[in-house]
Amino acid sequence: MPKNWIIKTIEIIIFIIFLFFLLVPLLSTIIWSIALRWYWPNTFPQEIGLDYWLQALGMIKSLTLGAVNVIPAFLLSLGIAIIVVLLTMSIAIPAGYALAKLRIPKFLKGLILILFLLPRAFPQQPVFINLMLVFNKIGLTGTVGGVILVHLVVSIVYAVWITTSTFSSIPPELEEAARSVGASRIRSFLKITLPLSAPGLIASAVFVFLTSMDEFTGTFFIGIPFVTTLPMTLYSASGSNIQFASVIAILLLVPSILFMIIIQKFLKAEYLGGMGG
Amino acid sequence: MAILKVENLNKNFGKIRAIQKVSFEAPEGKVLSLLGPSGCGKTTTLRCIAGFENPDDGKIYLDNRDITNIPPEKRGIGMVFQNYALWPHMTVYGNLAFGLQIREISKEEINKRIKKVLEIVQLSGYEDRFPRQLSGGQQQRIAMARALVFEPEIMLLDEPLSNLDAKLREEMRFEFTEMQKKLGITAVYVTHDQAEALVISDKIVILDQGKIIQSGTPKEIYAHPINKFVAGFIAISSFMEGEIDSFIPEEKKVIIKTNDGLIIHGYNNNLSLGQKVAVTIRTNVIKFVEEKELDLQEKINIFRGKIIQASYLGNTIDYRIKIGRWEVRTNSDAKYNFRVGEEVFFYLPPEEIVITSLI
Structure with missing residues (x-):
């Protein structure tokens, strides 16, 4: 042939x-x-x-290479990302479930989804500048809390949309069958719907994690000068020192690759089988 | 085992009146079928009994216990879904054990019950399979087993056989009946398939547009349909329409005249003079008569028609015959071999045709 x-x-x-x-x-x-x-x-x-690597990782302290220490920035980014994932998912899972499974009038459903989209529907800089002015008044600029809130705003729309479509894809009879054999609403959710929607929920969480690890614009306006995440460090290094910038860029890739490996392990065939219905 | 009683159930979805004033009683240890075309409200009724829908109005009793407002998990009703709804991430064992684990039954007892229920549905040794590793028929049996394993008081089935192919569906009808009789469980069975309803039911409730049209035993409904809709739904039939022209009281006969002048004799005690009626002709009632035999017949209910279509079905032939402005269908013995366009004479035995009111 x-x-x-x-x-x-x-x-x-x-x-x-x-x-x-x-x-x-x-x-x-x-x-x-x-x-x-x-x-x-x-x-x-x-x-x-490996001088720049060792310097960046704080293993040598050379004065000639410049003082960039990425470890605290990396840990800060990681910490913020984990908290953002936990917060976002704890909003997105109930919201997505409600939007997918409860009898909400169509226009109201659309309204809620648009509400989550709204912060992302406009050019980002004006949104963040306004947010900065508001946060200034309540003392949230320059704090980790303020940065976490910004990341939450940025990522929640995707999280809610993905969880909604994940829950929608699970036939309602599966939960009804659980209830007919005696499981309460909560038990049916935990034992039937949640495991079956695991792939979608994990995908959503990974997406939120990576968005937070990478987030620059919002962090820049809200976080400076005290909250220096890894992308902020990358930004300041990229102007003066391309070697440090490269080291940071590679470090930013590490969590994504790790996550891909974890997902592969976690997405058991049974769950994927469940997705097909 | 229990008696289920439904009283004046009403349910609207927005402006759509899904069910209106539905009342019936499911006899203990028997099968009650809710039969009707799609959209007639049979599934909504079943979902109200299961507790997945809240009726706007009306009451549901299980053994004189009002369960109308009890959540589904507290009703103790087993349910078999149309698409089986087996949990894809659990094995057969997991699917069957789930309801038992909730009831905190010991592991030995769970194993014992699962073994027993798998024997009943003839799938012993399938504990470790996942639903996707089972054929449609096997999935159906597991769905049945899951609804039975926690020993519910009654069992609801929502078109459980409609996803199977025709041959398997017919086998499963008998298997279901056998199993139900053996266990003596009360069952409410939703179907749109009249043949299925006739085979498996002790009592049939016919619904149309959210209302009960007729209820009774399969024999009652088949022999005495209350109107043209039921007559047409319960068996493949052709119709001629007309009005009551006169009575022959000594023979309890009615004479019907169609609006194109045909005279038909039949039996029905509940009709009045001038009433519009439908004459139901089932596919097995037409008797062909040869021209030379005509003098020997009683001369009533003999008609002349023209074959307009003939379909060969092996041991029978399906003819469509035009009489006046009516078209009737018959499934006749293959020994009658008529050509399309041929003129035929046939006899409609008055005791075999069904006369019903039009609506």
């Missing part, structure tokens, strides 16, 4: 191009993070070493 052969070849070529676009920027970032000396017209750095 010559046609099959052509299609296979085209597929492989497209795959290689994809990999190229995906990996080359990453590769250049990795090279930059270990380049000690790299001047034009050299294709590769003249001198490589």
Whole structure:
């Protein structure tokens, strides 16, 4: 079958191009993070070493490399992201369940979903500047609490939308069957709907986590000068020192990759089987 | 085992009146079918009994206990859903054990009961399968087992066989009847399939547009449908319409005249002179008569028609015959071999045709 052969070849070529676009920027970032000396017209750095990594991770304290310590920033970002995930999901799960399963009039449902979307429906800078003015009055600017609130506003729309569609995809009879054999409403939810919607809920939580880890604009307006998350550190490093910027960029990738691995472990075949109905 | 009583149930969805004044009693240890076309309110009625819908009005009693406002989990009613609603993330064992674990029954007892119920539905040894590893028929049996395993007082079934293929559906009808008789459980069975209802039911309630039209045993309903709708719904039938022209009191007969002048004799005691009626002709009542035999017949209810369609079905042939402005369908022995367009004579035995009021 010559046609099959052509299609296979085209597929492989497209795959290689994809990999190229995906990996080359990453590769250049990795090279930059270990380049000690790299001047034009050299294709590769003249001198490589882990000095910037060690300095960034606080393992050496060299005065010549500049004082960037990303560990506190990384831990702060991680802490904020975890709290944001917990807060967002504790709002999004009940909200999504209510929107999907309860008999809410259609217009009201639309109104609620638009309400969650509203902060994201306008250009972000004006929204955050206004938010900053409000937060200024109540003393939330420059605090971790203020930054957490901003991240919550940014991520909740996606979380609610994803959880709503996840819960909607689970046939109501499954919960009714649980109730008919004697399970209370709460038990039916915990034992039937929740495990079956786990993939969607985890996807939603991961999305919120990554949004929070990456969030820059809101953090910038609300958090400065005291709350320096990893993206803020990356921003200040990128102007002066491309090696530090590369180190931070790679560090920002770590949680995403870790999460992908965890999800793969967690998404058991049974759950995926459940998604098909 | 219990008696279920439904009294004056009303339920509206917005402006749609789903059920109106529905009342019936499900006899103890018997099968009651709610039969009707889609949208007739049979499923809504069932969901009210299960507790998934709150009726706007009316009462539901289980053994004289008012359960109208009790949440579904406290009613002790087993339910089989149309799409089975097995929990895909649990094995057969998990599906069956769930209701028992809630009741805090010991593990040995749970294992014993699951073993027993799987024997009843003939799926012993399937404990560790997931629902997706079962065929449609097996899923259906597990759904049945799940509704039975916690030994409910009554069992509700919402078109449980409608997702199976025709052959399996017919087998399952008999299996269900056998199982129900053995367990002696009271069952309320929703279906739109009249053949299914006739086979499995001790009592049939026919619903249309949210109202009960007729209720009775399968025989009563089949032999004495209350109107044209029931007659047409309970069996494949053709109709001729007309009005009561006269009575023959000594024979308890009625004579009907159609508006194109045909005279039909039949039996029915509850009709009055001039009333508009439907003559129901089921597919098995038409007797073909050869022209030379015509003199030997009683001369009543003999008609001349024209074959307009013939479908060969193996041991029978399905004919559509045009008589006057009416078209009747008959399923006749393959020994009668008529061609399309041929003129035929046939006899309608007065005791076999059904005369009902039009509405």
